[in-house]
Amino acid sequence: MDTEAGHAITDADIAAGRRAYELDRAHVFHSWQAQGPFTPMTVLKAEGSLVWDGEGRRLIDLSCQLVNTNIGHQHPKVVAAIQEQAGKLCTIAPQHVNDARSEAARLIAGLVPGDLNHVFFTNGGADAVEHAIRMARLHTGRKKVFSAYRSYHGGTHLAVNVTGDPRRFANDDGDSGVVHFLPAYTYRSYFGATTQDEESERALRHLTDMIELEGAGNVAAVVLESIPGTAGIYLPPDGYMEGVRELTRRHGIMLIADEVMAGFGRTGKWFAVDHWDVIPDLLAFAKGVNSGYVPLGGVALSDAVFETFRDRPYPGGLTYSGHPLACAAAVATINAMRDESMVENAERLGREVIGPALRAMAGRHPSVGEVRGTGCFWAVELVRNRETREPLAAYGGSSPEMNQVVAALKSGGVLPFANFNRIHVVPALNIDDALLREGLAVLDSALDVADGFVEA
Known part of the structure; x- marks a missing residue:
């Protein structure tokens, strides 16, 4: 209150x-x-x-x-949790187990949809998107990544190239392996649509054509903000998200849901993909996971993607992956959200x-x-x-x-x-x-x- x-x-x-x-x-x-x-x-x-x-x-x-x-x-419960964690263990290298990270991962895995049972922690949303893309590329052995115009995915080098709004322009090298496509956006339709059904059908046809023309066997992932945030909070029309999921599954393409802004209750559900019962292969999160009290982000990955790295080292990491103070804040935030x-x-x-x-x-x-x-x-x-x-x-x-x-x-x-x-x-x-x-x-x-x- x-x-x-x-x-x-x-x-x-x-x-x-x-x-x-x-x-x-x-x-x-x-x-x-x-x-x-x-x-x-x-x-x-x-x-x-x-x-x-x-x-x-x-x-x-x-x-x-x-x-x-x-x-x-x-929020007093989260402030208290940070203070308590600071008195016990301020920081520890990510190769070691700490109870705050373990509990945060358990809670997050229990909230995300489907079999996204494993969590890789990052420092924020941009590096969560970058690592999700790296995981998708290594899992599929493919390079190209599809992302919508009128989107935002972060300010680091790859994330800003994946971004589809003008913030990309000054940093766009054209060699990042990213292919941009037109989004489903009913108010300013790129397809001449006048109804939700028309927009969904035409936008899906456009994406299907783009993937086929680029070579579906070359595409590692489609990255989508489940509901775009700074790009305009425009909700996808009925059937669009389900259609994208079916299209990616048909071609063995990873669907990466960017829930950095839309996740953790922002849309009235724990995650925006829950509005359409869509289960992505990877889900990037940050921001609301601990209300920003200590920097934290992460990737929730499916069992199938996890298996790629069961016996093969994942070539990536961060000094502060699963930082105890950040994870303690996440645990307290999630529990407060549930309790209240x-x-x-x-x-x-x-x-x-x-x-x-x-x-x-x-x-x-x-x-x-x-x-x-x-x-x-x-x-x-x-x-x-x-x-x-x-x-x-x-x-x-x-x-x-x-x-x-x-x-x-x-x-x-x-x-x-x-x-x-x-x-x-x-x-x-x-x-x-x-x-x-x-x-x-x-x-x-x-x-x-x-x-x-x-x-x-």
């Missing part, structure tokens, strides 16, 4: 925050930024779904930072609170082209014209208009997640209903700003 008790920000806190900002700008090199004009926000404190900025201003966190604090900030029914609550919030509120906003605001999502995973697509669907910011960038919408959200007391022409509503799975409604009301008001840019 969210609380503001005990969170009065003092002058000393603010002074410390200003000092931290000075040091940051002097010495910290930030991700995805031109370093000179960047003015990052200082965070002094956080609890539940609230953060306090460098001036002591309270903000409702509807971003979950980078959609990873699934159980909110400073957070996954079920995420489904309820999407069905009863977020979905109805966003659909009502779409009816009031001509700037809203579409709202879509499930659980605590929603996107509001902003357009200049509903008929032409011209986005409020071009694909791959922002715009002064979107900046004004984001500024209105922040001035209203909401920390938003914005990407291109979209505002994503991605709160913690345990956010208080009243606090969520307060944040949604701020979004409703901010959309008045977006409406001012609508063209007839």
Whole structure:
């Protein structure tokens, strides 16, 4: 639950925050930024779904930072577990057994679908995707990897080449063995589809043709975000995921489900693939596995893939694979999610609170082209014209208009997640209903700003 008790920000806190900002700008090199004009926000404190900025201003966190604090900030059970583990065993090399990693692996294997009974731990989502691809290539003896446009799979070298959005461009060498295909995306259909059935059928036909033209015997894996995250939270149409699974199985191609953002309750189920009862060969996870309290990611792999490496060494590893502090946080997070029914609550919030509120906003605001999502995973697509669907910011960038919408959200007391022409509503799975409604009301008001840019 969210609380503001005990969170009065003092002058000393603010002074410390200003000092931290000075040091940051002097010495910290930030991700995805031109370093000179960047003015990052200082965070002094956080609890539940609230953060306090460098001036002591309270903000409702509807971003979950980078959609990873699934159980909110400073959950006492997870904080206590990290403290207890630190007192017992802070770190140990990955070739040794430690109880936190063993229990985390057991819990995760019990949650993922099918026979994904083995877990390889990484430091985060990008290296989870990289290792899943390496495993698929070694298992199949093939090189090519298929990935959709309008996707994001991480910032490391292979992961960013697998990525299908413009963040790939500056790092795309064209020699990574990656083949990109057009996704099933009903709102902006690449196939001229006007219905869910048409989109699914045509997108599957496109992928089938692409695989055949590239040579199915050359393809190691298809990598898919089960529900794309920063690419737009666009849910695959009915039948698409099942069709991809059947297609990959037919050709002996590994299906890698990227659940880095969509996993661990975000969509109202433990994993997004559970919405379609699809069982991948490998599943990459991170973020929500321990709410980001200590960096952790991993790959859950099927028994068949595991058998490839029973007597053959796996050529890969990380110094911090299965780090005790990270795994202790994962164990505490998963247990807290179960004990407090957070996954079920995420489904309820999407069905009863977020979905109805966003659909009502779409009816009031001509700037809203579409709202879509499930659980605590929603996107509001902003357009200049509903008929032409011209986005409020071009694909791959922002715009002064979107900046004004984001500024209105922040001035209203909401920390938003914005990407291109979209505002994503991605709160913690345990956010208080009243606090969520307060944040949604701020979004409703901010959309008045977006409406001012609508063209007839």
